[in-house]
């Protein structure tokens with residue numbers, strides 16, 4: 688897989704919040720067709736990396752390449768147009784809009800001819816959203832809102848889907864469903880996924896490759912299976928190594 692050019696290449700990226708350094712020279716590659724997981728403790732800098740890839744905050748040093756093109760200083764809306772979609776932490780859907788309206792918003796940059804076919808596919812993946820298409824987003828359950836956030840991102844027909852903690856606060860069964868959809872999208876549609884997760888066990892099982900972030904640095908990388916076997920990973924991220 689790795690002889691090809693990465694779809695996303697993060698090189699020595701540094702990000703600051705004022706004087707606080709959040710990313711200290713991060714290197715990450717995501718190849719076409721891969722699911723790559725980033726794990727790390729609270730405050731490690733995972734969300735900051737996702738946001739930096741999307742252009743806000745901007746990297747103060749280093750480079751972000753997407754499909755070979757330097758997007759380090761590209762505004763967020765331009766980055767979205769290029770085929771990167773983000774489902775941010777906290778399921779930021781539009782609460783007053785219906786499920787259908789949220790999905791229409793997601794598709795706003797896509798040619799209208801694709802809408803019906805894309806919607807059909809989304810409703811196959813998330814039948815719950817079909818049943819609730821006229822319900823307001825804010826009245827959905829936590830799991831349904833997460834599904835809607837992912838579905839809305841998918842309606843933009845991304846080449847690269849960035850998911851920030853899709854399992855956060857959800858019951859195990861819902862987490863399983865969401866991870867199965869991600870796997871299906873990757874296997875069937877070839878979607879490339881970069882996933883941030885605290886749920887390290889499931890995320891590394893799902894991923895082709897993974898990275899571990901500690902205090903704004905990448906400290907380990909490998910295949911999902913390799914990382915799951917590493918004692919340091921098990922001790923720090925797998926609930927005391929019980930898995």
Ligand SMILES: Nc1ncnc2c1ncn2[C@@H]1O[C@H](COP(=O)(O)OP(=O)(O)OP(=O)(O)O)[C@@H](O)[C@H]1O
Pocket residue numbers: 704707708709727728729730731732733734735736776885
């Ligand atoms: N807007 C901000 N202003 C100042 N500091 C910030 C801001 N956002 C994040 N930080 C700091 O940057 C560091 C990285 O935060 P970030 O949210 O990226 O971590 P994370 O790995 O995603 O954590 P979590 O798993 O808890 O979401 C933390 O020390 C955090 O306090």
